[in-house]
Amino acid sequence: MTRYILQRLLGMLAVMFTVVTIVFIIVRIAPGDPAAVMLGPDATPADIAALRTRLGLDQPLVVQYLFFLGQLIKGDLGQSIFLDMPVTRALAERAEPTFFLTLFSILIASAIALPVGILSAYKRGTLFDQTVTTFAMFAASIPSFWLGLVLIQVFAVRLGWFPVAGYGGPDASFLTRLSHLVLPAVALGVVSSALITRFTRASMLDVLNDDYVRTARSKGMGEFRVVMKHAFKNALIPVLTVIGLTAALLVSGAVVTETVFSLPGVGNLVVSAVLRRDYPVIQGALLVIAAIYVLINFGIDMLYILIDPRVRY
Amino acid sequence: MAAVLSAPSPLTATLPEDVVLRAEDLHTHFIVGERAAKSVDGVTLTVRRGETLAVVGESGSGKSVTSLSIMRLLAHPGRIVRGKILYRMRDGTVVDLATLPEKRMRAIRGKEIAMIFQEPMTSLNPLYTVGDQIMEMIRLHEPVSRHEARQRARQMLELVEIPAAEKRLDQYPHEMSGGMRQRVMIALALSCNPALLIADEPTTALDVTIQAQILDLMRRLQRDIGMSILFITHNLGVVAEIAHEVAVMYAGRVVEQAPVEALFARPRHPYTKGLLACIPNPERDRAADGARLMLNPIPGNVPSVLNLPPGCTYAPRCPLVEPRCEGEAPGLVPAGPGHLSRCFRHELL
Numbered sequence: 064m065t066r067y068i069l070q071r072l073l074g075m076l077a078v079m080f081t082v083v084t085i086v087f088i089i090v091r092i093a094p095g096d097p098a099a100v101m102l103g104p105d106a107t108p109a110d111i112a113a114l115r116t117r118l119g120l121d122q123p124l125v126v127q128y129l130f131f132l133g134q135l136i137k138g139d140l141g142q143s144i145f146l147d148m149p150v151t152r153a154l155a156e157r158a159e160p161t162f163f164l165t166l167f168s169i170l171i172a173s174a175i176a177l178p179v180g181i182l183s184a185y186k187r188g189t190l191f192d193q194t195v196t197t198f199a200m201f202a203a204s205i206p207s208f209w210l211g212l213v214l215i216q217v218f219a220v221r222l223g224w225f226p227v228a229g230y231g232g233p234d235a236s237f238l239t240r241l242s243h244l245v246l247p248a249v250a251l252g253v254v255s256s257a258l259i260t261r262f263t264r265a266s267m268l269d270v271l272n273d274d275y276v277r278t279a280r281s282k283g284m285g286e287f288r289v290v291m292k293h294a295f296k297n298a299l300i301p302v303l304t305v306i307g308l309t310a311a312l313l314v315s316g317a318v319v320t321e322t323v324f325s326l327p328g329v330g331n332l333v334v335s336a337v338l339r340r341d342y343p344v345i346q347g348a349l350l351v352i353a354a355i356y357v358l359i360n361f362g363i364d365m366l367y368i369l370i371d372p373r374v375r376y
Numbered sequence: 377m378a379a380v381l382s383a384p385s386p387l388t389a390t391l392p393e394d395v396v397l398r399a400e401d402l403h404t405h406f407i408v409g410e411r412a413a414k415s416v417d418g419v420t421l422t423v424r425r426g427e428t429l430a431v432v433g434e435s436g437s438g439k440s441v442t443s444l445s446i447m448r449l450l451a452h453p454g455r456i457v458r459g460k461i462l463y464r465m466r467d468g469t470v471v472d473l474a475t476l477p478e479k480r481m482r483a484i485r486g487k488e489i490a491m492i493f494q495e496p497m498t499s500l501n502p503l504y505t506v507g508d509q510i511m512e513m514i515r516l517h518e519p520v521s522r523h524e525a526r527q528r529a530r531q532m533l534e535l536v537e538i539p540a541a542e543k544r545l546d547q548y549p550h551e552m553s554g555g556m557r558q559r560v561m562i563a564l565a566l567s568c569n570p571a572l573l574i575a576d577e578p579t580t581a582l583d584v585t586i587q588a589q590i591l592d593l594m595r596r597l598q599r600d601i602g603m604s605i606l607f608i609t610h611n612l613g614v615v616a617e618i619a620h621e622v623a624v625m626y627a628g629r630v631v632e633q634a635p636v637e638a639l640f641a642r643p644r645h646p647y648t649k650g651l652l653a654c655i656p657n658p659e660r661d662r663a664a665d666g667a668r669l670m671l672n673p674i675p676g677n678v679p680s681v682l683n684l685p686p687g688c689t690y691a692p693r694c695p696l697v698e699p700r701c702e703g704e705a706p707g708l709v710p711a712g713p714g715h716l717s718r719c720f721r722h723e724l725l
Binding site for chain 1: 505561
């Protein structure tokens, strides 16, 4: 088990190192001189050169890279060009809506997908199963931003049950802030549930015919217990993998949803940073999103240990 | 439910005192649309108290479907369409398993009738320890504490001769060999002291040496515990080792049932005779050149359960066939003391 955990940890570090390198290179090869962009069209070549020196952009790439790595290890992602604050602080301030949006979306998606997927597999071939399969395909092809706009129109504009957009004022209570997340979380949750439903169904179909499920029935237990304790737990590993990947995708996909719902989250920060060529912020946000991705996957790998004893050895 | 159990069952009178299970004219079909695969098409067989009935037949003869019908564990779209499965409960009442409500059936599975399967490698749940799986069975049927259940589970492992039972309780199936897992399956099946054990090819997937150990174990357990066994196999060698009675199945029907000695001494159905002739015998089967062994397969193939011949299902392969065999299905008739045969011409054998 220790070996398994160490392997995953090493793998995680390797992935992060690769991501850091790629992010560094991408930002450097993107067209446009950051110094020129920052100073605007009226800057003199001398001003630009001075700023390049100050930002270290005149150094060879290798030196810049090593400096970048050094700062990173100290937890310093640099200074935002437009926000007048460190990138880490800009990200931290916007982490809350993104975090809760992802969390709620994945909870809603799982709450729909797991029972529906299990039941659909259990009743395979029935009208229920066919309806679920059709709806899942339908839901998977809805863009979440479109569903978001529809939800705003119906539940915020017409019915007035939820706020239209934003994240409340600076003084808004936690509950008020969360009420702003309901519609976007439903939009993302419904769309993501399609994939998880299909995986749950397929995985359950695999295990429902396994011999140990028949053994469980031969012991004289009820169907609910057979399905949940003996079949579903065995079907869980691929399902968890997909839930993890979906959660990770939601973090990066927040860029679109947060824009539609005007949520001041990490996604929104990235969009404005891209529009303003705020390189340190783009770079920092990319790294943080990649780190969340890797961490979620690591978490899923650790969950495998809890579920499957064969992974422990 | 108590009222149902205490009321004198009209069925009780129909089953002789020494009979634990009797299937009568059992039909189990797999119905897809208009077509019906008649996997079990009129099976009649009897298991006596404390004895082993071996059900022998080729693949597709319906022997596994018969056992799953008795347990009512048929996979969709399999269904019992006709016939009775009379079972004598330990309290003496007789029930018809074919029509028993699912809820009462659950109380019988594991407690009254337990089952072990062909594949020891996949029949245990890989995610739970062996101890948990045995304890689950005990606690499903008896109101005992976890601690008591664990003690019982350990005793069961000792009963099936697994060394270091206490340690084995906390192990997972993947830490054990096939033979060991089949022992665990037996321990699991016997943990609620069932009156009838259904063993569906329990040794087929095992090495010959392990197979012999498992058969020994089952024989010893039967002697010590006094349970009845319905033993499904395609291996006549295994039958000779373990059975008191044998039922030979062909194309969804029992074609012969007899005490094991009588059956081997004088089979009274041409199919059984053909099967026995398939067992290689070095003395008998020496070829003319004296070097090679000649095998004696039965010519032809088992008919498809989707399209059974109208008369005797064995007629197309039978050396004794006469015109009426092809038009009329023979019934199971006495052919000697305790001997039943489904053949018009059994006297010729």
